[in-house]
Amino acid sequence: MTLRIYGDTKSGNCLKVKWTAERLALPFEWIEVDILQSQSRTPEFLALNPAGQVPAVILDDGRALAQSNAIMLHLAEGSALIPTDxxxxxxxxxxxxxxxxxxxxxxxxxxxxxxxxxxxxxxxxxxxxxxxxxxxxxxxxxxxxxxxxxxxxxxxxxxxxxxxxxxxxxxxxxxxxxxxxxxxxxxxxxxxxx
Known part of the structure; x- marks a missing residue:
């Protein structure tokens, strides 16, 4: 399974997750969720993230994770984007x-x-x-x-x-x-x- 990122390209919170994945050369599928059209409030999306917010990701192992900074930290674990000191x-x-x-x-x-x-x-x-x-x-x-x-x-x-x-x-x-x-x-x- 490939990393799936659910996000709205108008959102900086979503873009920072995308940019982190790109910087780390992680393969991912981007799934556009238009927040102005309430697409993060559908039953399908709420099953993924009950908070009804983007970004959200489905990790390679099928688990879901939300909140942009938590996602970034998870994706960048062990990389140069997180200081070792x-x-x-x-x-x-x-x-x-x-x-x-x-x-x-x-x-x-x-x-x-x-x-x-x-x-x-x-x-x-x-x-x-x-x-x-x-x-x-x-x-x-x-x-x-x-x-x-x-x-x-x-x-x-x-x-x-x-x-x-x-x-x-x-x-x-x-x-x-x-x-x-x-x-x-x-x-x-x-x-x-x-």
């Missing part, structure tokens, strides 16, 4: 947890509301933009110090965070304010062949 691995995990709590809820949500729901940036909740810019500022601070989030090498933290950061402008964020972030986006995109 315990502290560096913990720093990578720190960024992964931060991404889901302090970055994605603001940057991705603003992008979704503007790009997919057609909401003008001027009508976004001011907290979304404030917290999204705060997240981008946090990335800028780190990326002025190191080429990648955990130092000198690409890790899952970079793949996870580049997914929505590279399209932050679609949510009303001005990436030109964050030159170190822009340079990092270019490095990560080049490393992933995007």
């Amino acid at each position: 315990a502290f560096e691995r913990a720093k990578m995990l720190e960024w992964l947890f931060w991404e889901q709590y302090s970055h994605e809820p603001y940057v991705a949500v603003a992008r979704f509301q503007v790009s997919y729901l057609g909401k003008p940036v001027s009508e976004l909740d001011a907290k979304l933009l404030e917290r999204g810019n705060s997240a981008l500022g946090r990335l800028e601070t780190q990326l002025k110090q190191t080429p990648y989030l955990v130092g000198e090498q690409l890790t899952l933290a970079d793949i996870a965070l580049v997914a929505y950061t590279r399209v932050a402008h679609e949510g009303g964020f001005d990436l030109s304010l964050y030159p170190a972030v822009q340079a990092w986006i270019s490095r990560v995109e080049a490393a992933l062949g995007l």
Whole structure:
């Protein structure tokens, strides 16, 4: 059985799983699930992932796994995308947890509301933009110090965070304010062949 990835190509959370599989040269089948058409709410999909969210995967052995960062960690186990040094691995995990709590809820949500729901940036909740810019500022601070989030090498933290950061402008964020972030986006995109 081949790895099957259920995802929506509009979703950074789905793309980061796809990019991880591609980076690791894992063969997979991509199954498009259009969340705007409620395709993640069908009985068939809910049997796969009762949370009704993408991404979800069916592993080679037939087991299902959901949540983008959990999937990435599983796929990359033993690879260079996860540092072998315990502290560096913990720093990578720190960024992964931060991404889901302090970055994605603001940057991705603003992008979704503007790009997919057609909401003008001027009508976004001011907290979304404030917290999204705060997240981008946090990335800028780190990326002025190191080429990648955990130092000198690409890790899952970079793949996870580049997914929505590279399209932050679609949510009303001005990436030109964050030159170190822009340079990092270019490095990560080049490393992933995007």
